[in-house]
Amino acid sequence: MSVTLILAAAENGVIGRDGAIPWHISDDLKRFKALTMGNTIVMGRKTWDSLPKKPLPGRRNIVVTWQKLWQAEGAETMPLERALEQPDVFIIGGAEIYRAALPRAGRIELTEVHRAFDGDAAFAFDRKDWTEIAREDHATPEGLRYSFVTLERNAP
Numbered sequence: 001m002s003v004t005l006i007l008a009a010a011e012n013g014v015i016g017r018d019g020a021i022p023w024h025i026s027d028d029l030k031r032f033k034a035l036t037m038g039n040t041i042v043m044g045r046k047t048w049d050s051l052p053k054k055p056l057p058g059r060r061n062i063v064v065t066w067q068k069l070w071q072a073e074g075a076e077t078m079p080l081e082r083a084l085e086q087p088d089v090f091i092i093g094g095a096e097i098y099r100a101a102l103p104r105a106g107r108i109e110l111t112e113v114h115r116a117f118d119g120d121a122a123f124a125f126d127r128k129d130w131t132e133i134a135r136e137d138h139a140t141p142e143g144l145r146y147s148f149v150t151l152e153r154n155a156p
């Protein structure tokens with residue numbers, strides 16, 4: 001059983017703007033797909049609303065909401081606590097859900113986007129609690145630099 005946060009964040013912590021991700025990095029979307037495929041993904045209701053195609057295929061889609069009667073085709077809803085108990089859970093956002101799930105996460109698959117962006121959703125965590133176990137540096141054809149970073153929580 002594992003809880004992994006998977007996210008892309010700008011250098012100023014921004015992860016979203018107006019319900020969308022403020023950059024386009026196609027290799028990041030490919031990596032997201034490769035890591036999450038076949039697993040359970042957990043997201044906040046606003047991130048679900050932001051998906052252009054839903055549910056995300058080949059994955060068990062769980063949406064968390066405070067709304068008692070909320071339902072969506074292709075997704076399960078359950079309290080966050082129960083969602084975190086499912087096997088091999090990837091927390092796919094957004095900011096509210098990352099913050100709520102962070103204390104339970106053992107791993108973060110982070111895409112560092114090496115530029116500041118304007119936005120209305122941001123997420124930050126204390127890097128000293130985490131050990132970097134892998135890093136790959138890349139750039140888009142337009143010159144936006146980014147890094148795929150894997151972090152594991154330090155032993156208590």
Ligand SMILES: NC(=O)c1ccc[n+]([C@@H]2O[C@H](COP(=O)([O-])OP(=O)(O)OC[C@H]3O[C@@H](n4cnc5c(N)ncnc54)[C@H](OP(=O)(O)O)[C@@H]3O)[C@@H](O)[C@H]2O)c1
Pocket residue numbers: 006007008009014015016017018019020021043044045046047048050064065066067070079080092093094095096097098100121
């Ligand atoms: N860069 C990235 O990697 C990335 C990834 C994902 C999303 N994003 C961006 O993040 C933004 C959305 O983030 P957000 O923080 O505004 O929204 P969010 O976390 O996606 O969803 C928030 C909603 O989740 C529900 N919720 C929150 N905490 C809950 C809890 N403890 N238990 C049950 N339900 C709970 C509530 O839904 P109800 O209002 O229905 O009660 C709340 O309004 C968008 O811009 C999106 O594009 C970025």
